[in-house]
Amino acid sequence: MSEKREDYINWDEYFIGVAKLSARRSKDPNTQVGACIVSEDNKILSMGYNGFPRGCSDEDFPWGKEFELTDPYNAKYLYSTHSELNAILNYRGGSLEGSKIYVTLFPCNECAKAIIQAGIKTIIYEEDKYASSPSVRASKRMLNAAGVRYYEYQPSGRKIEITV
Ligand SMILES: O=c1[nH]c(=O)n([C@H]2C[C@H](O)[C@@H](COP(=O)(O)O)O2)cc1CO
Ligand SMILES: [Zn+2]
DSSP: OOSOOSOOOOHHHHHHHHHHHHHTTOOOSSOOOEEEEEOTTSOEEEEEEOBOOTTOOTTTSOOOOTTTTTOGGGSGGGTOBOHHHHHHHHOOSSOOTTOEEEEEEOOOHHHHHHHHHHTOOEEEEEEOTTTTSHHHHHHHHHHHHHTOEEEEOOOOOOOOOOOO
16 A cells, blocks of 8 residues: 555644644533644644643632523623633743634634734634624724635545544
8 A cells, every 4th residue: 555545644634633622621511712822844743622720620610601691600701711811821932923823713802812823824714603792893893904814614524533
């Protein structure tokens, strides 16, 4: 057998696949988000998913969203760290300047600030279900101003199965 395999996954499938696998670690009952930061030469630098900060137990802190407005202290929003921020903070190797981030949901305004300031230059996102929210609109406003490129992942339709 001297020919190479032809059905290997491409870079985009690989990195969005890693982001999706990372999202599977999330304890959020409603929205699981995963992120994978990749260098310009396609090396994985970091990964993250949405979760509570270290030491903040998933058993003690609230994962509900229904009290967001009436009782925000007992809803998840004040506590959950977004996947993109976790991926940025998880990186201990130095600079993320010029890197790309693959993420399963379009980054919010807070993550956009962190992405811009970290020097990440490209966002490849899978879903944009909150596109009409002020948060995502503000995010795009900042990303556009800062020259961060973003585009939607184009699904290949390939099913990648792994048994663990
Ligand atoms: O960019 C994001 N990254 C991210 O990790 N998240 C997380 C925070 C919450 O745990 C969850 C959103 O919850 P919900 O869809 O129920 O409002 O997703 C939410 C966003 C918003 O775009
Ligand atoms: Zn965010």
